[in-house]
Amino acid sequence: MTYKPKSEFLTAMLERGFLQDCTDLEGLDERLLEGPAAAYIGFDATADSLHVGSLIQIMMLRWWQKTGNKPVTLMGGGTTKIGDPSGKDESRQLITAEKIDENIAGIKTVFAKYLSYDSGENDAIMPNNAEWLDNLNYIEFLRDYGKHFTINRMIAMESVKLRLDREQPLTFLEFNYMLLQAYDFMALNKNYGVVLQMGGSDQWGNIVNGIDLTRRINKNTVYGLTTPLLTKADGSKMGKSASGAIWLNEEKLSSYEFWQFWRNTLDADVAKFLRLFTELPLEECERLGALEGSDINQAKITLANEVTKLCHGAEAAVAAEATAKEVFEKGGVGDDLPTLELTEDEIGDGISFTQVLVRSGIVASGKDAKRAIAGGGAKLNDETVSDAGLMLTKDDIAATPKISSSKKKHALIKLV
Structure with missing residues (x-):
């Protein structure tokens, strides 16, 4: 990228690695130099929390606000009823309006920590696109807006081509999604003066559609900006672990497990993640990322502390690090370990060790549990378990044992 931005926001985006593409980088830069502006990112409410895969977008909105601009976190109360086909191999399961409202309430708690x-004047707002989409008259919508979209262009979208090339079904319901997202940009520009839509690189086609519709209907110039598709150095998808999604709500994932996810970052990813997910100065990010050997572990602890501090608070970060030290350095239990609670009825005459490994979340399946046992990585109170058929009694659970599937994954079992 040859153009060097002058605005504070775009300079930060470029230097910290957020910027993939922009529809008109120079034009957006000039607009930001004129004064504060409003930008949005849309989030569909498919779950009651966001996960780490959304964190790059949240951090981008945080930087937008820190540089004096107004963030708009658009809740997809309307579009969630359809489902975005972008990057998906199959249709999403449709969920009820009541469940969507519950999910939005859970997601709001995440945003409130960052924005x-x-x-x-530049405080964030959280409109819900159900406000305008739920009341659209279908015939009027087709007449007034459908004429601005060609099938030729729509089937050229990557999200559509992916399904068609693989001969996987793409419903007409999903096909309409891109029209509704374009309508969102137009509505936000008209109602809130939004001039920029941001999102992941898989949203490029949807963003461009929105820019075109806003120009045609509102006669306004607006912009689009995307972030790179984020993967880890080993090629795996960001936001997933062996035991499932890395959620941002503590009700779905403890602050200790969240901290541990970042502590386990691959060496090659440390500098990049420090730039993207913390607010440490760039020089410090590069210094920490350049550490080698055992010294890189301190950089990973700094990364885990800084990210956890933003998402769960400073106290949670301190407690998570203390628990990690207790478990890993001193061989203790740790007060903040994830805990599996079992009732007497659930235990019955005994519960298998492999089952508690799976139910605690420190392994993903029974097969993984047996593999950990066979490989000598499964432990009960730091003692290696070699018997895949080991049963734990009510008295065993009453002692609140610690279970482990490797040096890095631990949990407590508690009788309730």
């Missing part, structure tokens, strides 16, 4: 939603 200010008070009444200041």
